[in-house]
Amino acid sequence: MxxxxxxxxxxxxxxxxxxxxxxxxxxxxxxxxxxxxxxxxxxxxxxxxxxxxxxxxxxxxxxxxxxxxxxxxxxxxxxxxxxxxxxxxxxxxxxxxxxxxxxxxxxxxxxxxxxxxxxxxxxxxxxxxxxxxxxxxxxxxxxxxxxxxxxxxxxxxxxxxxxxxxxxxxxxxxxxxxxxxxxxHLPLLGGMESTLQQVNAKGRRKKYRIQTRRLEALGGFDYICSGTAEEQHLLLDRFFKQKGERFKALGLPDVFEDPSIRAFLHGAIDIRDRDGEAVGLEMHAIRLKGDREGDIAALAGLSRKGDHIICQLSTIDESLAAEASPGELLFWLMIAGQHGRGVSLFDFGLGDQRYKRSWAPVEIxxxxxxxxxxxxxxxxxxxxxxxxxxxxxxxxxxxxxxxxxxxxxxxxx
CATH class of the missing domain: 3.40.630 (Aminopeptidase)
Structure with a gap:
């Protein structure tokens, strides 16, 4: 010392x-x-x-x-x-x-x-x-x-x-x-409609309707935003598999391949406080029904500190319902679900990507x-x-x- x-x-x-x-x-x-x-x-x-x-x-x-x-x-x-x-x-x-x-x-x-x-x-x-x-x-x-x-x-x-x-x-x-x-960043206002006014609300609503109709035509879907600790850990393992396949398809190294990184993120899932205002990592997913029953089309992991939500990780399976843009739909569902929970800021994290710019009116x-x-x-x-x-x-x-x-x-x- x-x-x-x-x-x-x-x-x-x-x-x-x-x-x-x-x-x-x-x-x-x-x-x-x-x-x-x-x-x-x-x-x-x-x-x-x-x-x-x-x-x-x-x-x-x-x-x-x-x-x-x-x-x-x-x-x-x-x-x-x-x-x-x-x-x-x-x-x-x-x-x-x-x-x-x-x-x-x-x-x-x-x-x-x-x-x-x-x-x-x-x-x-x-x-x-x-x-x-x-x-x-x-x-x-x-x-x-x-x-x-x-x-x-x-x-x-x-x-x-x-x-x-x-x-x-x-x-x-x-x-x-x-x-x-x-x-x-996307500031969350009084409700989803108010929040959307910051980012081309008409276009966003139209996309949401198209995405949900296309998924319903394929048999429907479930939005997973909670569950037991075991279910959360299983979703994280599914993320590692899907993200690794996506990195490989893009010719990029898998930054989540290291077993220590995986152990750390599994540990983050177990970080919770009693009032839910500090969450290390919470997995969210779109799970398909119908002919692809149980398949995961999109995954994301959110953290929370007070009224601040951070998207830590996300991925999609491009072989599943790509025409319905399940990744975009998942962000709609996650953002909509934060209203009324004491959250005022949705943080898409670091890095310039098109989907972030389409959602986020604030650049820090x-x-x-x-x-x-x-x-x-x-x-x-x-x-x-x-x-x-x-x-x-x-x-x-x-x-x-x-x-x-x-x-x-x-x-x-």
Whole structure:
């Protein structure tokens, strides 16, 4: 474990494991100064569980940094952890759950499960968010750099909306580069009809009628949006099979092939809170009737944090009822089903795809924090910056992007 205090001094603090217990939560006279910020690095999650779960209750802190989400990933992969724990006096200010792995050939500290996260925020207290504007960016960066010294070459925290639902993320104090991928959102209004007014309501209703008629002509269908835990796990296994076949048909690598990824997502299905406002992964599907009784035409997995729904994964079986566009129909049914459940935002996740643009009137920029921790890390940071900006340039030019996609399919990467 390592610790660093702001302002930075040459004297390193070394705390014992017992020092990492849960601090007493208190605010003296409602004020803290930046000089009271201490940053400690822990290699285990358990000492912070109580305060971590308290931060999870803030719905503006991403589900992807929640205790249970990170625990599921850590159990599946076992990567070296370096949990960044910031404190203001005796009060926790923030937790950044990071793990150390190789990325672009460098020892890199990244958010736990970074490759399978659609939105990352870190975990911050409201009090620290309010005070963050008083912290000098260079001192904040240097404090984190000193705390992580020797553990990694580069701190790379990806897919962060710097302004998330009217709250400025304190990570904006650190050096950033705009990520090449944007997120696509559909605000949910008073009812489905009001929501549709944002996205060509007439065309959407017409598509829905055509899709349902075509499926009824084939024998009908069931929309599956709940079920036992066993049924949910079986649907996830069906997703892995269908998605793998689809990747193969497109000439792309199967990003879900790794058994550890599958174990993690199965663990996410088991993440539930009592009131249903935190859901790790919930599988939804269109199951056919008639001659194709029991066949799954479309699948998707949703997560929930407060009033925010995230589509984590989706796929279709192109051999089943393709003329009825079951994937599009599934999104209609999932979106319609969220009304009246306290949900106000449907998030289609990262990546520019035609169906997302057709549904989502709001496009959100994400950024990556790129903080070199040593000279070697400066090279790694420059490489990530160059790759990210290069991808952004290609994606902003549709002809170049189509060529890049064809090349990717040919080489299978």
């Amino acid at each position: 390592q610790a660093q205090t702001l302002p930075v001094s040459d004297r390193a603090q070394h705390l014992t494991r017992s020092d990492a217990g849960i601090p007493k939560q208190s605010i003296v006279d409602g004020q803290f100064s930046a000089s009271e910020l201490n940053i400690v690095i822990l290699d285990r999650m358990e000492p912070l569980e109580a305060v971590w779960r308290e931060l999870d209750r803030d719905n503006l802190n991403s589900l992807h940094q929640s205790y249970d989400w990170c625990l599921s990933w850590t159990r599946a992969f076992g990567h070296q952890l370096s949990i960044v724990w910031g404190r203001l006096g005796d009060e926790t200010a923030f937790i950044l759950p990071v793990e150390i792995n190789r990325f672009h050939g460098f020892r890199t500290a990244r958010f736990v499960g970074a490759d399978h996260s659609n939105i990352n925020t870190g975990l911050f207290t409201t009090r620290f968010v309010e005070l963050a504007s008083n912290i000098e960016p260079q001192k904040f960066a240097e404090s984190i750099r000193r705390a992580l010294a020797g553990r990694a070459d580069l701190l790379l925290l990806q897919n962060i909306p710097l302004d998330w639902r009217d709250r400025r993320n304190p990570l904006a104090l650190l050096p950033t580069v705009q990520n090449q991928n944007h997120a696509y 920029e994400h950024h990556d924090v790129v903080l070199p921790l040593c000279l070697r890390g400066s090279v790694g940071g420059w490489i990530h910056w160059a790759i990210t900006r290069g991808k952004a340039f290609i994606k902003s030019h549709q002809k170049s992007y189509r060529i890049a996609q064809r090349v990717r399919r040919l080489v299978g990467v």
